[in-house]
Amino acid sequence: MNSTPYGHLIAIKPGSKSRTLLSGGTILTMDPAVPDLPVGDLLIEGNRIVAVGTDLSSAARDGAAVIVDAAGKILIPGFQDTHRHCWQNQLRRLIPDCDDNSAYLAVTHEWVGFHYRPHDIYVGNLIAALGCIDAGITCCLDFFHNPRTPEHSDAAIAAFRDVGIRGVHASCGVLAGEWDHSWPGDLTRLQSSHFGGADQLLSLRVGVIAADFAGPDITLNEDKVRLARQMGLPLISDGVVGAHSAAKIERLGAAGLLGPDITFIHCLDLSDQAWKLMAEHGVNVSIPTTSDAQIGIWESVPAIQKALDVGIRPSLSVDVEVVLGPDLFTQMRTLLNIQRMMAFNRRYRGDINFPAPLGVKDVLELATVQGAKVNGVLEKTGTLTPGKRADIVAINANDWNTLPLNNAFGTVVSAADSRNVDLVLIDGVLKKWGTELVGYDLRKIRRLVEDSRDYVMSAAKFEHNVLEQKHGLSKRHSRAPTTQGSSHG
Numbered sequence: 275m276n277s278t279p280y281g282h283l284i285a286i287k288p289g290s291k292s293r294t295l296l297s298g299g300t301i302l303t304m305d306p307a308v309p310d311l312p313v314g315d316l317l318i319e320g321n322r323i324v325a326v327g328t329d330l331s332s333a334a335r336d337g338a339a340v341i342v343d344a345a346g347k348i349l350i351p352g353f354q355d356t357h358r359h360c361w362q363n364q365l366r367r368l369i370p371d372c373d374d375n376s377a378y379l380a381v382t383h384e385w386v387g388f389h390y391r392p393h394d395i396y397v398g399n400l401i402a403a404l405g406c407i408d409a410g411i412t413c414c415l416d417f418f419h420n421p422r423t424p425e426h427s428d429a430a431i432a433a434f435r436d437v438g439i440r441g442v443h444a445s446c447g448v449l450a451g452e453w454d455h456s457w458p459g460d461l462t463r464l465q466s467s468h469f470g471g472a473d474q475l476l477s478l479r480v481g482v483i484a485a486d487f488a489g490p491d492i493t494l495n496e497d498k499v500r501l502a503r504q505m506g507l508p509l510i511s512d513g514v515v516g517a518h519s520a521a522k523i524e525r526l527g528a529a530g531l532l533g534p535d536i537t538f539i540h541c542l543d544l545s546d547q548a549w550k551l552m553a554e555h556g557v558n559v560s561i562p563t564t565s566d567a568q569i570g571i572w573e574s575v576p577a578i579q580k581a582l583d584v585g586i587r588p589s590l591s592v593d594v595e596v597v598l599g600p601d602l603f604t605q606m607r608t609l610l611n612i613q614r615m616m617a618f619n620r621r622y623r624g625d626i627n628f629p630a631p632l633g634v635k636d637v638l639e640l641a642t643v644q645g646a647k648v649n650g651v652l653e654k655t656g657t658l659t660p661g662k663r664a665d666i667v668a669i670n671a672n673d674w675n676t677l678p679l680n681n682a683f684g685t686v687v688s689a690a691d692s693r694n695v696d697l698v699l700i701d702g703v704l705k706k707w708g709t710e711l712v713g714y715d716l717r718k719i720r721r722l723v724e725d726s727r728d729y730v731m732s733a734a735k736f737e738h739n740v741l742e743q744k745h746g747l748s749k750r751h752s753r754a755p756t757t758q759g760s761s762h763g
């Protein structure tokens with residue numbers, strides 16, 4: 275750590291009174307009560323934002339503050355990923371053409387997942403969390419559904435803690451194969467042994483699966499909602515898809531059990547009644563846009579318009595890196611593109627009630643504010659508001675893909691990518707500076723990832739090569755024959 279020239283910034287520790295002034299940046303606060311600034315300053319004291327204003331240089335006049343020149347940078351709240359299965363991440367892009375949820379399950383949960391040791395869980399979560407930070411995601415909900423033993427859960431949590439990312443450990447049982455069935459009983463131990471502190475970066479959540487492929491012990495039902503509430507924990511359900519899930523939502527609604535402490539992921543092919551109940555009771559939604567569309571999950575049309583139509587502002591999520599990319603830039607752009615495509619298609623077809631197209635600021639709000647709400651951290655972060663924690667990202671607007679800066683929201687949402695993430699602070703601690711992650715032994719971590727990947731592949735007898743995908747395609751999969759006599763180049 276001390277070898278980096280930026281050691282003075284690493285020294286900023288939670289609770290300390292050291293001051294940092296981010297000076298002369300374009301500031302997108304995402305808080306309607308705190309004006310955005312084309313050029314302005316942001317002052318941090320310890321782990322908190324203490325002021326946002328046009329000129330805060332007087333706060334640094336005593337010479338005790340670290341001044342960071344933020345000219346040419348766009349300051350935003352860190353991105354919030356509301357659902358990712360981090361444990362799989364030494365297998366990133368192993369099955370990039372995966373074409374069905376069952377094909378995904380067949381490779382991950384019904385095959386290689388059996389062979390994970392706690393160490394492999396740790397490594398998967400470690401590289402996932404570092405990938406998040408590299409992409410400006412300062413808070414990630416890890417939907418963990420491979421706790422074959424309590425030690426597997428401990429390892430998932432330990433990795434996030436070691437990385438120092440803000441996060442949610444959503445603990446769900448195992449989907450397939452032999453395991454010790456310690457879940458959901460182990461939730462009590464997890465809560466007392468890892469999440470006792472009043473002020474920590476990580477929190478716990480009950481995870482369940484709504485779809486019909488989930489076994490009775492991990493399925494969404496009235497008992498799971500009651501269990502979560504007895505423990506004082508929010509609940510999140512993955513696989514909220516189809517008539518089976520819609521019927522469950524309607525049952526929970528009838529039982530008076532829906533509420534704002536519940537988040538549903540995907541929300542594909544649900545009934546109008548289910549959507550109505552979700553909106554009435556303040557249920558949160560996480561949309562993994564690329565997962566729905568690219569993998570072909572149920573109806574495969576991300577539920578963005580369905581959510582907006584009932585007044586729900588959804589959050590965004592990455593879901594599975596075994597198929598998909600790691601960042602929210604991709605999610606924002608795909609969501610924006612799909613929502614506008616559907617809206618403009620209706621306009622073109624003469625539908626006078628076609629929905630309003632989302633704009634770039636809307637989408638950034640989903641990726642930050644709404645994500646923070648779903649992750650349960652909006653009190654602490656999600657906007658650049660004085661008093662909140664310093665979870666801050668700077669986007670370089672002076673790179674070859676971003677200059678010159680003409681519209682800050684457009685630059686972040688429609689142009690930027692992870693290489694432009696120039697500064698990442700989490701709880702006031704420096705995590706990325708320039709192109710480099712700060713404070714980690716990256717060479718050692720690379721080796722850990724490759725060794726763990728090799729172990730899992732070998733233990734699972736999973737043959738793979740980097741030029742071809744052999745597994746993760748559905749039985750029904752077939753490509754349409756080419757009709758023009760041309761072949762795929």
Ligand SMILES: [Zn+2]
Binds near residue numbers: 357513
């Ligand atoms: Zn998922």
